[in-house]
Amino acid sequence: MVIPVHDVNPLRRTPWVTYALIAVNVLVFVTMPGMAGPAAGGGDLARLCHLQAFMDRYAAVPRELIHHQLPGLVPTGDIGVGPHGPGCVVAPPSYDKSPPLSVFTAMFLHGSWLHLLGNMLFLLIFGNNVEDRMGHIRYFLFYVVCGYAAGYGFALFNATSGDPLIGASGAIAGVLGAYLVLWPGARVWVLVPFLVFLPLRLPAWLVLGFWFALQAVYSSGHGVSGPGTVAYAAHVVGFLAGMLLAWPLKPGTPPPPEPRGLLFGRRARPRYTW
Template sequence: MIDRRSAAGRLLRAATSGGPPVTYALIALCCAVFVISPLSGFVPVSGGADALLAAQAGYFERWGVIPSELWDGSAHAVLAPFTALFVHGSWLHLLGNMLFLYVFGAMAEERMGHTEFALFYLGCGYLALLAYAAAHATSDQTLVGASGAISAVLGAFLYLFPRARVTSLFPFLLFLPLRFPAWMVLIFWFVLQWLAAEGAGSGPGVAYLAHVVGFATGFLYAWGRYGRGARVKSPATATEGESQP
C-alpha cells in the first residue's frame, strides 16, 4: 500500500531539485529542430517568398506524416510518425505544445521513471498520429507536431494525480489567473478536443482526433500499468503549475 503523503513529497522534491531530464530533453530537441527549420525565420532561403514556401513544403513532406503514403511499407513511412513528433508548423504551435509538456511532464516522468516515460511519450505519440492517418487514409495533407504525445501525458497525469492543482487562464473568465484542480482543467481540455474533432468534417485540418486518441491512450495506460493504488490523491501542486495556460 503506497504512502500517499511521502509519495507526493518525493515527487515534489525530485521535480524541484534536478528537474526531469527526459521532459527537458524533449523540449530542447523540439525547439532545436524548429529553430533550424525553414519555419523559424532564422534559416535564410534565397529566391523570395515562393522559394520559402517550397522549402517549407519540402520540409514537411520529408519529416511529417502524409496519410496516403503511410501504408506503403517503406522505411520512411515507418519512421515518419516518430520524426513528425519533433516538427512544428509555427512558433505558436511549438510554444503551446512545449508549455503543456513543461507543466505536466515533470511529475508524470518522476512517477513513471525516465526510461518508461520516454518510451511512453514516443509510443503514445506514434499511435496517436497513426490513428489520425488511418482515419484520413486518402489525405495528402502533411501532419506534424507533438500534440498526440503531449495529450497522452495529460491523460496519464489526470489518472495519476487527480487532485493536483494548477493555475489556469480561461478566456471566458477574462484571463484571470485562477487555481483549479488539474482534473477539471484537463477534462475541460479533453471535451473541447472531442467537440472539435466531431465538428472537423471529413477532411483533415487540426489533428483533434490525434489529441483525443493520445489523451485516451495515456489515461488507459496509466490505469492499466499502475492501478488504483498508485494514484496520488493528496492535493499536490503541479511543479510548473504557475505557468499553466
C-alpha cells in the same frame, strides 16, 4: 479555452527527459527551413520550396501510413519557371522514406511559434510529474508510444489524406491523459480569458477533462467552421492511450498535496487536526 501556467504537485527528481524533449523540439523548429526566420509567413518562395521538400520527407502522411502509397513526385526544394510563373520544382524522390519512421520525426516538427510554444507549455507543466512517476526511460517510451498511437489513429480516420501531419500534440495528449488518471485532484493554476485573464486554481480533472471534451467535440466536426489544420482526432487518440497506459500505475501513486490558499477564486477553508 483556459491556459495552464503551473500545477501544485511537487517533484522528487529532475525531469531531464521532459527538458530534453523541449530542447529538441525548439532546436528542430529553429533549424527548419522557412519556419523560424522572417519568411515564416510564406513570403519567400525559396524558403517555401525548401519547407515543402522538408515536410514531404519528414512529416507523417496518412495515406502513406495506411496504404504505403508513396508519391512519385516530390518537391526538391528548388525553384523553377513554368507556364504560370515561378514555382517549386518536383521530381522523383532521391531518398527512401519510411512511413513508420516518419511518425517519430513528425513528433518534433511544428508549423509556427504558437504551435510550438503551446505544446511545450503543456509538456512542461504536466510532463514533469508523469516523468517523475514513471522514471526517465519508461516515460520516454510512454511518450513515443502515445505519439505513435495518435499518429496512426489520426491516419485511420483520414486514410486517403495526403496532407502532412506534424507536431508533438498527440504524444503530449497522452501525457495529459496520464496526468488525469494519476492526479485528478491536483490543483492547476490557469488563466481564464474573460475580458481580462483571470487567474484561478482548478482541479486537474476539470482543466484536463474540459480540454479533452473540446478536442472530442472538434474532432467530430462540431464547433469548428471547417476542417482546419488541427488534428483533433490525434489528440483524442493520444489522450485515451495515455490514460490506458497510466492506469496500472494509479494504485501506487501518492496523492497530491492538500490545497491551501485560493481555491476557485476564494480562500479555502482551513483544515484542523485534533
